[in-house]
Structure formats: C-alpha cells, structure tokens
Amino acid sequence: MTQAVEFDPFSPEALADPGTAYGALRAACPFHHRPADGTNPDFYVLSDHAEIRSEVLADNPIWSFRFGNAMKDSISDIGFKTDGAFHAAFRQVVQRGLTPPAVRALRPRIEAIVDECIDVMLAIPGGRGDFYTLLALPLPARMMCLMLGAPEADYQNYKRWSDTLQFLTFGDPQPGSYETVLKEIYPHFTALIEARRALLAQAGIEEPDLTHLGSVLPDDFMSRALISTVEGRRLTHEEILNICLAFLTGGQETTTNLIGHLMRRLLEDPERWEKLKAEPDLIDNAVEESLRFDPPVLAHFRTGLQPTTVHGLDVPERAKLMFSICGANRDPSVFPDPDTFRIDRPLPQAKQHLSFGAGVHFCLGAPVARLEARIVLEKLIERLPSLRLLGVGERVRTWMYWGHTGLDVAWN
Numbered sequence: 001m002t003q004a005v006e007f008d009p010f011s012p013e014a015l016a017d018p019g020t021a022y023g024a025l026r027a028a029c030p031f032h033h034r035p036a037d038g039t040n041p042d043f044y045v046l047s048d049h050a051e052i053r054s055e056v057l058a059d060n061p062i063w064s065f066r067f068g069n070a071m072k073d074s075i076s077d078i079g080f081k082t083d084g085a086f087h088a089a090f091r092q093v094v095q096r097g098l099t100p101p102a103v104r105a106l107r108p109r110i111e112a113i114v115d116e117c118i119d120v121m122l123a124i125p126g127g128r129g130d131f132y133t134l135l136a137l138p139l140p141a142r143m144m145c146l147m148l149g150a151p152e153a154d155y156q157n158y159k160r161w162s163d164t165l166q167f168l169t170f171g172d173p174q175p176g177s178y179e180t181v182l183k184e185i186y187p188h189f190t191a192l193i194e195a196r197r198a199l200l201a202q203a204g205i206e207e208p209d210l211t212h213l214g215s216v217l218p219d220d221f222m223s224r225a226l227i228s229t230v231e232g233r234r235l236t237h238e239e240i241l242n243i244c245l246a247f248l249t250g251g252q253e254t255t256t257n258l259i260g261h262l263m264r265r266l267l268e269d270p271e272r273w274e275k276l277k278a279e280p281d282l283i284d285n286a287v288e289e290s291l292r293f294d295p296p297v298l299a300h301f302r303t304g305l306q307p308t309t310v311h312g313l314d315v316p317e318r319a320k321l322m323f324s325i326c327g328a329n330r331d332p333s334v335f336p337d338p339d340t341f342r343i344d345r346p347l348p349q350a351k352q353h354l355s356f357g358a359g360v361h362f363c364l365g366a367p368v369a370r371l372e373a374r375i376v377l378e379k380l381i382e383r384l385p386s387l388r389l390l391g392v393g394e395r396v397r398t399w400m401y402w403g404h405t406g407l408d409v410a411w412n
C-alpha cells in the first residue's frame with residue numbers, strides 16, 4: 001500500500017516535529033510513494049525498521065550508494081560513495097584507526113575540551129548562555145580537527161564548511177555553489193596532505209606503513225590515509241580528500257545535534273535531569289534514547305540498480321528510496337511506547353535505533369560520537385548540576401537533518 005496517506009517532509013509540521021510526522025507515516029504506510037512535485041523528484045519512503053535493516057542497508061545488489069545518499073544524484077564512484085567489495089576495503093582504512101582501544105584513547109582529549117568549555121561557562125557573569133556556542137558546537141568541531149590532524153584553532157572554519165557542504169548536498173543549492181566552497185576546502189586539506197608527504201620525503205620513506213604513524217608522521221587520520229593501501233595500491237589524492245570530507249561533514253553537525261537534543265530532552269523535564277544525576281548509570285541509556293527519539297539524520301537515500309518489488313509494489317530501476325531513520329525509530333514492535341522519551345529504556349532495546357545507519361555503511365564515527373555525548377553528561381553532572389533550560393533555537397535549515405541552532409540555558 002503506497003498512496004494511503006499524504007506525506008510532505010517539507011511541510012512546516014514535519015520540519016518542526018519530525019518524530020511525530022515520520023512516526024505517523026510509518027504507522028499509516030510503511031512504504032510510501034511520493035510523486036514528483038515540480039521541485040522535488042519522485043521518490044519512495046520506507047519506514048519499516050526490519051526491512052531497512054535487512055534489505056536496504058545490508059550488503060545487496062539493488063540499493064546502491066554510488067549515486068550518493070541525498071535525494072539528488074551525485075555520481076562520483078570515489079571513496080565511501082561506492083558499493084560492494086571496494087567499499088568494504090576502503091572503509092577499512094578508517095576503521096583500523098577506530099578500534100575500541102583507539103577510541104578509548106580519545107577520552108583524555110575529549111575531557112580536556114569539555115572541561116575548557118565548562119570553565120568558560122562558569123566564568124560568564126549571571127550564569128546564562130547558548131549551550132550550542134559554548135559546548136555542543138566546539139566539541140565535535142575541535143575533535144574533527146584533532147582526528148584529521150588540522151590545528152584545533154581551525155575549528156570555526158570546519159564548522160562553517162561543514163554547514164555549507166551539508167546544505168549544498170541535502171538542500172537546494174544554486175548551480176556551481178558546491179564547487180565554490182570546495183575551492184576553499186580542498187587547498188586546506190591538500191596543504192596538510194602535502195606537509196605529510198614532505199615529512200616522508202625528508203625521512204627518505206617511499207613506502208610508508210603503520211610503523212611510521214606517530215614516529216615520522218603525526219598519528220592522525222590524514223597520515224593514516226597516506227600510509228594505507230586499498231586493493232593493493234595507495235589511495236589517490238581524491239580518495240584522501242573524500243575521507244577528509246566524510247569526517248568534516250559526517251562528524252560535526254550530527255554530534256552537535258546529538259549533544260543538543262540530549263540536553264534539551266533532559267532539561268525540558270527537570271525530573272529527567274534529576275533522575276540522571278541520581279543514577280548516572282543511566283548515562284548510556286539516555287544517550288541511546290536521545291539518538292532514537294531525536295535522530296540527527298532523519299533519513300538518507302539509496303538508488304535502485306534494478307527493478308524490484310517492495311511491500312508488493314513494483315519499483316523501477318533508478319528509483320530513489322528514502323529510508324526513514326526517524327520513522328523506523330518509532331516502530332512500536334521494536335520500541336514499546338515509541339513516542340515517549342524514556343531515559344531508562346533498556347539499553348539493548350534503545351540501541352536498536354537506526355540513527356547511525358546499519359549494515360555496510362554503518363557510521364564509522366558512532367563510538368566517537370557516543371563517547372563525546374557520554375563525557376559531556378559526566379562532566380555536566382559533576383560541574384554544572386544546576387543547569388536549566390530557558391529556550392530552544394531555530395531548526396537547522398537542512399531538511400534531512402534534525403537539530404537546532406541554539407539552546408538557551410542557565411546555571412547557578
């Protein structure tokens with residue numbers, strides 16, 4: 001059944017309260033066909049949790065990432081925007097740097113940044129400010145600089161570039177505007193890559209490997225890309241840039257919004273905040289419930305490589321399929337009482353959310369985002385327990401993302 005309901009992801013209601021809108025669509029029509037409307041192309045919306053997981057995001061010959069994961073095609077066949085065996089091999093370049101011990105080793109750096117942000121908050125006379133500007137935004141941006149190997153002082157550029165790229169990829173940009181911003185970003189990354197190539201040249205190393213990480217080269221993901229091979233060859237410059245862009249765009253606004261949503265939901269009902277302070281063992285539950293209830297990425301797209309049938313409906317080749325993370329996260333067969341935010345939702349249940357995707361393109365940065373959110377809660381409970389919510393800012397402008405531009409908070 002596909003046409004049973006009207007669904008407009010661009011309506012003011014869906015933009016303002018996606019959980020309710022996407023949840024209602026899932027309940028009424030888990031596979032929905034949305035015809036072209038003059039501005040937006042024809043696409044299908046799948047909200048069926050089990051099917052998204054087992055059919056669309058698992059390794060399969062039909063639903064391709066090669067056309068990008070936005071509504072409009074952007075074919076590049078580079079890096080993460082690939083399918084099958086090549087993609088699996090390419091992922092390894094980053095995945096090898098994000099083993100559990102490697103992620104745990106980020107803890108002191110994250111703690112130091114959070115402490116610095118809280119010091120700034122505590123020094124504000126009157127104890128009031130925007131939680132995004134003060135913490136939710138600088139932490140992920142600084143972490144991306146640190147992980148890629150850029151000076152942390154660049155973090156405001158990283159934030160600006162990521163916002164612009166996000167909007168251009170998932171919004172409705174002017175022709176050529178994507179290329180304009182890349183003209184600013186690519187020279188920045190190219191200079192950092194060239195600096196690492198120069199270090200190798202100075203040391204007379206032609207075939208760099210793992211042993212050179214942290215010795216000849218700084219131990220960061222840009223160096224990691226230089227020492228890595230994929231299918232027996234070195235990565236091209238474009239592939240290294242693709243990794244930089246994936247971190248730049250994938251790791252910032254998403255994590256900012258995770259931290260922002262989390263604090264909004266905890267503070268809007270002060271009993272939740274009190275409960276968490278009394279039972280800090282619930283921190284992981286609260287983080288996962290926030291991801292489920294307020295997914296920073298509402299949905300992504302895949303493109304059909306061949307005709308197929310979904311929920312009994314024939315779907316043509318090159319169909320655009322939107323998998324609704326937000327809708328799937330409200331599935332009552334997986335999450336009882338899905339429209340209630342429960343900080344004590346059992347962890348194994350809450351973790352079934354699809355907010356980091358699933359399957360072959362599952363988010364590589366998920367453990368980093370989770371650790372950042374966890375440390376923010378640990379530190380706020382310890383150092384700013386009197387935090388309270390005064391107001392929520394504007395919605396972010398990219399319709400497929402869910403978050404706000406500010407959170408007005410106060411503390412004693």
Ligand code: HEM
Nearest residue numbers: 069080246250251254255258300356357361363364365369
């Ligand atoms: C709360 C924070 C985050 C959310 C909600 C999030 C969400 C996602 C989602 C939904 C995908 C799957 C895309 C798809 O299948 O179309 C993804 C992939 C990815 N994410 Fe994240 N992400 C977050 C943080 C991060 C961080 C911190 C990093 C980097 C350290 C990162 C790097 C990546 C990369 C490289 C991929 C591509 C994986 C692949 O294609 O194989 N993400 N993310």
